[in-house]
Amino acid sequence: MTRRIAFFDSGIGGITVLHEALRLLPHEDYIYYADTLNAPYGTREKHEVKKLVSDAVGFIVHQGVKAVVIACNTATSAAVEDLRRLYSIPIIGMEPAVKPAVEKNGRDHKRVIVTATPLTLKEEKLRNLIDRVDNEHIVDLLPLPELVKFAERYEFSGEEVTDYIRSEFGSFELEQYGTVVLGCTHFIYFKSILADILPSHIDIIDGNRGTVSNLKKIMENRGEPGEGYGRVEFFCSGEPVTEAAELEKMNILFRILSDQNNKKTG
Numbered sequence: 001m002t003r004r005i006a007f008f009d010s011g012i013g014g015i016t017v018l019h020e021a022l023r024l025l026p027h028e029d030y031i032y033y034a035d036t037l038n039a040p041y042g043t044r045e046k047h048e049v050k051k052l053v054s055d056a057v058g059f060i061v062h063q064g065v066k067a068v069v070i071a072c073n074t075a076t077s078a079a080v081e082d083l084r085r086l087y088s089i090p091i092i093g094m095e096p097a098v099k100p101a102v103e104k105n106g107r108d109h110k111r112v113i114v115t116a117t118p119l120t121l122k123e124e125k126l127r128n129l130i131d132r133v134d135n136e137h138i139v140d141l142l143p144l145p146e147l148v149k150f151a152e153r154y155e156f157s158g159e160e161v162t163d164y165i166r167s168e169f170g171s172f173e174l175e176q177y178g179t180v181v182l183g184c185t186h187f188i189y190f191k192s193i194l195a196d197i198l199p200s201h202i203d204i205i206d207g208n209r210g211t212v213s214n215l216k217k218i219m220e221n222r223g224e225p226g227e228g229y230g231r232v233e234f235f236c237s238g239e240p241v242t243e244a245a246e247l248e249k250m251n252i253l254f255r256i257l258s259d260q261n262n263k264k265t266g
Contacts, residue, residue, distance in 0.1 A: 002227050002228045003065060003066040003224075004031050004066070004228070005025075005066060005067045005068075005219075006030070006060045007033070007068075008053070008057060008071060010034070010035050010075065011034050011151070012034060012152060012186070013072060013185030013186035013187075013188070014032065014072055014185050015032065015250065016186075017212065018032055018071065020209060021069070021212045021215065025219070025226055027225070028219075029226075029231045030231070031233050031235065032234050033060050033236075034234070034236050034237070035056050035236075036152070037236070038052050040117070040148045042118055042119050042145055044119065046078050046119065046123070049074060049078040054083070054086075057070075057087075057091075059238050066089060068089065069092045069211065070091065070092065070094065071185055072094065073094045073117070073183050073185065073207075074116075074120045076095070077119065077120050077123035077125045078119065080093035090215075090222070092215050092218065094185065095207050096181050098112070098126075098129055098133055098134070098139065098181060099129070099133045101203075102136075102139065105178040106135075108178050110138070110177055111139070111140060111177045111178065112139045112140070113139075113142050113172065114141050114142070114183050115142045115143070115180060115181065115182055115187060116141075116144075117144075117145055118143045120183055121143050121183075126183070142168060142172075144184070147161075147164070147190055148184065150164075150190075152186075154252070156190065156256060157193060162193060162197065174199050180203070182205070183207075185206075188257070189256060
């Protein structure tokens with residue numbers, strides 16, 4: 001049996017990273033594990049998140065995978081170092097695209113907004129990243145926890161979503177900003193709405209491409225070429241997803257992401 005690559009998230013956010021992997025690594029087979037019974041993670045205490053992630057990844061590793069992508073910024077911040085000490089297979093985490101945002105906007109004399117969950121924003125991992133790259137102190141932080149809840153309810157548009165986003169960005173003088181960093185994989189489902197609401201000069205970026213490029217490089221360096229066909233097996237909190245209605249929900253998410261890509265290239 002082909003050894004697969006696993007993607008893990010508290011919910012559906014990591015599907016956005018898996019979607020990127022299916023584009024860049026089409027000859028792999030995949031597991032996608034969503035801990036839906038315990039989502040969201042971003043408003044939990046760190047010790048809770050570490051325990052949940054540890055239990056989920058333990059289950060995933062027993063499926064015989066060759067790498068695990070922690071496709072969740074919150075879980076990465078809380079638990080990735082512990083997981084790397086525990087397992088010999090590659091454990092790839094997420095990192096908000098702060099560095100490219102700072103490099104670009106430092107040159108352009110603009111500021112940067114980094115959005116994420118409350119736990120990610122207060123974690124030492126992100127703070128160290130910002131301290132390392134933000135020499136001119138141009139980064140501001142914005143928690144958007146409600147976007148995770150909207151996404152998990154499959155509410156990707158509508159007045160409530162739009163009003164929430166407008167309200168949260170309302171305290172910023174947006175003419176001073178050049179980039180918004182999406183530091184939570186759930187937020188990517190709202191990229192089109194964000195593009196409609198924010199001024200047209202603001203770039204909206206995320207860390208998905210960088211994460212998957214890193215995964216691809218690691219697999220190549222380990223001499224483990226893909227021998228699969230882009231097949232995906234879904235799990236929710238340890239249980240396989242087999243019902244047609246639930247699988248169709250996954251297809252809806254892929255269609256949303258494909259539509260976003262088509263808008264960018266169209």
